[in-house]
Amino acid sequence: APSLFAATSRTSRNNYHLAQAYLEKFYPKKGEHQVGEMVARGGNSMIRKIKELQAFFGLQVTGKLDQQTMNVIKKPRCGVPDVAN
C-alpha cells in the first residue's frame, strides 16, 4: 500500500479508501473475486485498476494515486462503470 501513495498523510489514507471504493465501482473486473478466493487487500489488482483509470482518462499511467488521478476521482460523474462488465 505505501507504494501507492504519492504523499503520506491522513489525507492519503482517506484518498486511498476513496480511490478503492471508486475503482471497485467504476472499474470492476468480470469474475474478479471468486467466492472464497483469497486476495490480498489492494495489492496488484488495485494498481492495475489505477492504471486502467489513468489510461481511460488520458492521464500519465503511473499506477500511483498522484494528484491528477485524485482530482479525477473527486469529480462529480455518471454512475455507470467505465469498463462495461
Add this chain to the structure above:
Amino acid sequence: YRLFPGEPKWKKNTLTYRISKYTSSMSSAEVDKAVEMALQAWSSAIPLNFVKVNLGEADIMISFETGDHGDSYPFDGPRGTLAHAFAPGEGLGGDTHFDNAEKWTMGMNGFNLFTVAAHEFGHALGLAHSTDPSALMYPTYKYQHPYGFHLPKDDVKGIQALYGPRKTLPGKPTMPHLPPKKPSNPDLCDSNSPFDAVTMLGKELLFFRDRIFWRRQVHLTTGIRPSTITSSFPQLMSNVDAAYEVAERGAAYFFKGPHYWVTRGFQMQGPPRTIYDFGFPRYVQRIDAAVYLKEAQKTLFFVGNEYYSYDERKRKMEKDYPKNIEEEFSGVNGQIDAAVELNGYIYFFSGPKAYKYDTEKEDVVSVVKSSSWIGC
C-alpha cells in the same frame, strides 16, 4: 466512443418515456423541458422518436431516487455519482435514475439536468463511456448549454454506429450535428453569406447572420452597427433561423430549431417554447423565415419550398396550408432565408438577393443585393 458488450440497441424507432418521480429542486415543467431537450439531442441524429407517457410502463422510466433505491446501484448523496442509466433492454433496460440529493437546475449552478440527462440517455440508447474528453459520453460532469446544443462528433459517430443517421428533414439545409462555423474574421459585406433572419423591432430593422446582427433605422442607410447576438440576446447565442414582430402587440418572436423565444423589445419573456405551439406538424423541425403581414394580421412561415399561414388573431394555423412558395410568390427564386414587411411590401431575402414583392400586383417589382440593406 464505446458501445456496451453485445452492442444492445432498441429494435423499434419509437420509444416511450415516463417521468415517474420528480425532484423538488425544479418545477415539473422544467424537468419535462430538460428531459425533452436531452432526448431531442439524440433524436436529431438518429431515426428514433420519443413519446412521453404519463401512466404505466414505458421503455425509458425516469425517476429521481435517493440512496439505495432497489437496483443494486445505491446513490451516494451530494456530488460523487450524479445519475446512472441501464443499457437498452426489457425491464430495467433504458431506465434512468438521478440522485435526488443533488441540486438540479436549468442553469450553470448546481448540476444542469439537461447536461446529465443527455449523457444518461446516451447509455439508455446503447452508448458506454467515451475516452474522448470533448464527448458528451465522457464520464465526468461538464456543463453543456441546453439551447442550441449540438451533439459532439464522437457521440454522433457512436450513436449512428448503432442506429444509422436520421434522414434530413425539410427546413434550412443546415447540418444540425456540426457546431456552427466560426468565421475567424468574417467579411461583414460578404454578399454570398445569406441573412439568417430579418425583423422589425420597435423602430429598427434587425438583420441576423451567424453570431452577428445589425441594427438600422428603417429610413437611414448610415450608422448601421454590427454587434454580437449574445450581447443583446444571450439566450439566442447564434444562428437565429427566423424572426418577426407583431408591433401592435409589442412582441417579437425569434426561432431556433424547434424552439422560439418571445421578447418585448430586447427583453426576453421567459424560457423558450416549442414551435409546435403554432400547430406545425411534427416533421417540421425548424423554420427558414417568418414575416408578419400587418393588414391581414397573419404570419407567413417559410419551410423548405412550402409556407404556412398563421392567424395571429385566432392564434391558429390556417387550413389548406402548407402551400408551394413558387406558385404563390412568382419571381421569388430559391430558398427563403428571411422576410420582412415594410410599407406594404414584403422583402424576401434569398442568398445574395433581396426581392421586393408587391402583394397587390402579386409580383416582384425590384431585386437588389441582400448586403445593400446593411450599407454594403
